[in-house]
Amino acid sequence: MPVELRETRLPGVGVKYGFRTSDGGRLAIVLHNDGVREIYFFRHDHDDEPSEVIRLDDDEARQLGAVIGGAYERPKIVEDLEMALGELLIEWEPVPDTSPWIGKTLAESGFRAKTGITVIAILREPEPVTGAQPHDVVQQGDTLVTVGKAGQYSKFRQLLAGASAG
Numbered sequence: 448m449p450v451e452l453r454e455t456r457l458p459g460v461g462v463k464y465g466f467r468t469s470d471g472g473r474l475a476i477v478l479h480n481d482g483v484r485e486i487y488f489f490r491h492d493h494d495d496e497p498s499e500v501i502r503l504d505d506d507e508a509r510q511l512g513a514v515i516g517g518a519y520e521r522p523k524i525v526e527d528l529e530m531a532l533g534e535l536l537i538e539w540e541p542v543p544d545t546s547p548w549i550g551k552t553l554a555e556s557g558f559r560a561k562t563g564i565t566v567i568a569i570l571r572e573p574e575p576v577t578g579a580q581p582h583d584v585v586q587q588g589d590t591l592v593t594v595g596k597a598g599q600y601s602k603f604r605q606l607l608a609g610a611s612a613g
Contacts, residue, residue: 554581
C-alpha cells in the first residue's frame with residue numbers, strides 16, 4: 448500500500464510533511480526556513496501530542512536522509528559484482544572537506560597513476576556522475592565510487608586527504 452504524503456505550507460515557518468506509518472502511528476516532519484528539521488512521532492494516529500520529537504540541523508538531516516535512503520548501503524548486486532571481480536574491490540570514498548583535490552579534475556589528481564585506484568562514478572547532489580571521465584571535477588561533498596585492489600586503498604585515502612602518496 449503506497450504511503451500518502453501530505454504537504455502543508457506553514458507561512459513564516461516552512462513546510463510540514465506528514466504520513467501514517469504501517470503500524471498505525473504517524474510521522475510529521477517540519478522543514479523550517481532556516482534549515483532546521485523537526486521530526487514528530489505520534490505512536491497512534493489519533494494522538495494529539497507526539498511521543499518523540501527529534502530536532503536536527505541541516506547537515507544532520509541530510510546525513511540521516513542519506514542513510515535512510517540507502518546511500519550508505521551496498522546493494523546485493525554490488526556484493527555479487529565484487530565477488531565476480533575477484534581481488535578487485537568497489538569502495539565508496541567520501542571526499543574530505545579539506546581535500547586539495549576539490550575543484551580539480553580527476554586527470555589533475557592522478558589517482559590512477561599514483562595509487563592504481565580508478566574513480567568510476569561520483570555520488571553528488573542533485574545528480575550523480577556516472578561513468579566518471581578525466582575532465583570531471585571533484586567537488587566538496589562528493590563521494591567517489593572507486594575500483595582497485597585492497598592494498599591500494601591506504602595510499603589512495605592518504606592522497607585524497609592531501610598527504611603525499613609517493
